[in-house]
Amino acid sequence: MSLKNLSDYHTHNYRCKHAEGDLEDYIKAAIKIGLAEIGFCDHFPYEFLKDLGNIPYQDYSMTVNEIPSYISLAEELREKYNNQIQVKLGFELEYMIGQESAINQILEKFIDKIDFLFGSVHLLKGNKGTWCFDDNRYVKEYDLYGADIVYPQYFQKLEKMIKSTEFDFDVVSHFDLPKKFNKFPENQDSITEMINNLLELIKKQNLVIEINTGGLRKDVKEQYPSWNIIEKMHDLDVPIVLGSDAHMPQEVGYKFDEIIKKLKEIGYSEIISFNKRKRKFVEI
Numbered sequence: 055m056s057l058k059n060l061s062d063y064h065t066h067n068y069r070c071k072h073a074e075g076d077l078e079d080y081i082k083a084a085i086k087i088g089l090a091e092i093g094f095c096d097h098f099p100y101e102f103l104k105d106l107g108n109i110p111y112q113d114y115s116m117t118v119n120e121i122p123s124y125i126s127l128a129e130e131l132r133e134k135y136n137n138q139i140q141v142k143l144g145f146e147l148e149y150m151i152g153q154e155s156a157i158n159q160i161l162e163k164f165i166d167k168i169d170f171l172f173g174s175v176h177l178l179k180g181n182k183g184t185w186c187f188d189d190n191r192y193v194k195e196y197d198l199y200g201a202d203i204v205y206p207q208y209f210q211k212l213e214k215m216i217k218s219t220e221f222d223f224d225v226v227s228h229f230d231l232p233k234k235f236n237k238f239p240e241n242q243d244s245i246t247e248m249i250n251n252l253l254e255l256i257k258k259q260n261l262v263i264e265i266n267t268g269g270l271r272k273d274v275k276e277q278y279p280s281w282n283i284i285e286k287m288h289d290l291d292v293p294i295v296l297g298s299d300a301h302m303p304q305e306v307g308y309k310f311d312e313i314i315k316k317l318k319e320i321g322y323s324e325i326i327s328f329n330k331r332k333r334k335f336v337e338i
């Protein structure tokens with residue numbers, strides 16, 4: 055299967071301290087498999103956020119000081135590879151309740167350079183403070199709280215993110231991330247109800263949902279979101295983008311051929327392409 059109309063909008067690089075390779079390595083990997091577009095979506099800085107407790111945020115993202123060089127390198131490479139691949143520039147933003155304006159204060163300086171923004175929730179606040187539920191180092195905390203606490207908390211925070219009038223983003227990343235370690239709640243019915251409500255909200259807010267193949271490399275061995283959620287998304291006509299969540303160049307476009315086949319079976323025939331925050335549908 056050809057990947058020629060496809061784009062990978064979710065790639066990281068060495069700047070976040072838990073990924074390998076630089077932007078050009080990811081571009082080369084994308085060209086090699088024939089992608090039409092590659093999106094840089096590295097983690098936006100955490101250092102200025104409040105309420106981080108003891109989380110090792112230094113390992114989660116670039117620093118604010120590194121933003122200008124991240125952007126200028128992406129722009130330079132966009133020109134260099136212009137006739138081989140389209141380079142798109144974005145960030146993966148951490149949603150923190152009530153801290154939208156602090157994020158915007160930094161983001162606004164660069165916003166005219168940005169093609170797309172992903173909104174994510176990785177951090178939750180439990181009775182022992184802020185923790186990162188998808189970080190291996192917090193698996194003990196995850197088990198202590200249990201999936202029946204983690205899932206509803208996560209989806210409640212996601213709901214706040216989606217409803218926020220100040221949090222500026224285009225794409226909901228890895229929608230059902232709490233399943234990463236293959237842990238599931240016992241009370242599945244109430245979670246399903248939350249998910250259905252969220253999907254309608256996402257549609258109403260005119261947002262895009264990422265089909266993230268990173269989950270296929272994790273314990274759960276399944277993309278985010280799961281197929282039954284994607285089917286509901288299709289019923290609601292929610293647009294999608296593809297993301298590998300690559301933290302190594304060789305993960306670019308990870309299992310896109312398999313995913314596209316199934317997406318087409320469900321009825322999806324288009325994916326979104328971003329250009330300076332404007333959307334275009336591309337046939338797959």
Ligand SMILES: [Zn+2]
Nearest residue numbers: 066070072097
């Ligand atoms: Zn990462």
Ligand SMILES: [Zn+2]
Nearest residue numbers: 146174227228
């Ligand atoms: Zn993420």
